[in-house]
Amino acid sequence: MEAEKLIEMAIEAREKAYVPYSGFKVGAAVLTKEGKVFTGCNIESASYSPTICAERTAIAKAVSEGYRDIDTIAIVGSLEKLSYPCGVCRQMIREFGEDIKIIVAKNAEEYKEYTIRELLPESFGPEDLENE
Template sequence: MNFELLIQEAFKGREKAYVPYSNFKVGAAILTDSGKIYNGCNIENASYGATNCAERTAIFKAVSEGEKEIKAIAVVGSPEEYTFPCGICRQVISEFAKEDTPVIIAKNENEFLVNRLDEILPGAFTKKDLIK
């Protein structure tokens, strides 16, 4: 898998971030089962609860286009440190990804970590928990 391409797409998403309050831009890109890549950015709101993270923006774009499975996701934030998905984003990722889905956390195209989803969200509550 070409992690560099996914990271580049996450940076493209980051460029579009709307962050007038925090000034902290985040970008994400997901590779779907169909092979398409969707990117997203964080979008802030004066009512902080209405803010949307980059990961969820990318996922919701993909789902709205009929995609239902994430094969990999890349997240970029600060170039000085690794920016991991927040808890809500980890939960949303788990709705559309498998436990072994790669989650790439990048400072840049050369410095990145690759974790499995179950490493960053152990014991996830998923649709399997609802089936009795």
């Protein structure tokens, strides 16, 4: 799937965000290696800690439907500047692989691509829990 299409899906998901406190909408679209796409938006809570980011919402939807082989995730927050995944989201993305592509975008024409390895170097992953 083209990056532009995934970004457009993230922008659509962004519009569904529930952000009564910050007003900062974020949308994400996760593409699995099987070609399936799952979208998510951020959902805030008055007590803040139960708030969930768009990236984790999309990943949770994919995993809950049986898809764990994530290929790419597109993230759109601000339409004025690039919005990168927070530390918690980076760790959640890393859980599913070090070579997952991350697209951070303002729109379908203005974006940058990374791998999670680049955004979270020297990360902790499932293989670190293996017994020696």
